[in-house]
Amino acid sequence: QVQLVESGGGVVQPGRSLRLSCAASGFTLSSNAMHWVRQAPGKGLEWVAVISFDGSKRNYGDSVKGRFTISRDSSKNTLYLQMNSLRAEDTSVYYCVKGRLRSIYYGMDVWGQGTTVTVSS
Amino acid sequence: QSVLTQPPSASETPGQRVTISCSGGSSNIGSNYVYWYQQLPGTAPKLLIYRNNQRPSGVPDRFSGSKSGTSASLAISGLRSEDEADYYCAAWDDSLSVHLFGGGTKLTVL
Numbered sequence: 133q134v135q136l137v138e139s140g141g142g143v144v145q146p147g148r149s150l151r152l153s154c155a156a157s158g159f160t161l162s163s164n165a166m167h168w169v170r171q172a173p174g175k176g177l178e179w180v181a182v183i184s185f186d187g188s189k190r191n192y193g194d195s196v197k198g199r200f201t202i203s204r205d206s207s208k209n210t211l212y213l214q215m216n217s218l219r220a221e222d223t224s225v226y227y228c229v230k231g232r233l234r235s236i237y238y239g240m241d242v243w244g245q246g247t248t249v250t251v252s253s
Numbered sequence: 254q255s256v257l258t259q260p261p262s263a264s265e266t267p268g269q270r271v272t273i274s275c276s277g278g279s280s281n282i283g284s285n286y287v288y289w290y291q292q293l294p295g296t297a298p299k300l301l302i303y304r305n306n307q308r309p310s311g312v313p314d315r316f317s318g319s320k321s322g323t324s325a326s327l328a329i330s331g332l333r334s335e336d337e338a339d340y341y342c343a344a345w346d347d348s349l350s351v352h353l354f355g356g357g358t359k360l361t362v363l
Binding site for chain 1: 285286288290292297298299300303309339341343344345349350351352353354355356357
C-alpha cells in the first residue's frame with residue numbers, strides 16, 4: 133500500500149529556513165516524479181515543486197522559485213523540501229504527492245496527510 | 254487568480270446530476286491531460302479523474318470527466334450527501350512549465 137508521511141512542519145520566523153521531509157512506503161521514489169503542493173488556510177491548492185523520477189528535472193512555482201529546493205534521498209526513500217527566506221505568505225499545509233508517472237508533466241495520484249508550516253514572528 | 258477557471262460554488266439536490274467546469278488555454282488544457290481532485294472537509298485531496306476521463310480504481314462510476322478544446326468538466330450523477338467537498342481541476346502548462354490548479358469549486362448537496 134502506497135503511503136506518504138510528511139514531517140518537519142512548525143512555527144518559524146520570517147526570513148528563517150525549514151526543511152520538510154516525506155517518507156514514502158509501498159513504492160520506490162525513483163520510480164515516479166514527486167511533487168509538493170500547499171494550501172494556505174481557507175484557500176485552494178497551489179502547486180509548489182516537482183522532481184522527476186531520476187532527479188534530472190526540477191520545476192518550481194513562481195512564488196517559491198529561488199527560495200525552495202526539492203530533493204530526494206533514494207537510499208532513505210524520502211523526499212525533501214528545503215524552504216529558505218520564508219515569508220508570512222508561505223504559511224500553509226504542505227502536501228507531499230506522488231506523481232502518476234516518471235515524467236514531471238503528468239499529474240499526481242497519492243497524497244500525504246500534510247504538514248503545517250506557520251511563518252510568524 | 255488561477256489560470257484554470259472554475260466556478261467557486263455549485264449546488265444540487267440528492268440524486269441529481271451536477272457539472273463543474275474548468276476553463277483554461279491552449280498551453281494547458283488544450284495540450285495536456287486534465288486531472289480532477291476531491292477534497293472532503295478536513296482531509297487531504299484525493300485523485301478522482303486522470304487523463305481527462307479515467308477513473309482510478311475505487312472511484313464510483315457516478316464520477317466522469319470530459320475535455321473539449323481548452324475546457325474540461327467533471328460530472329457527478331446520483332448526488333449523495335457525502336459528495337459535498339471541494340473539487341479542483343489541474344493540468345500542466347507548457348508555456349509556464351508549471352502544474353496549475355483551478356481555484357476550486359465548493360459543491361453543496363442541498
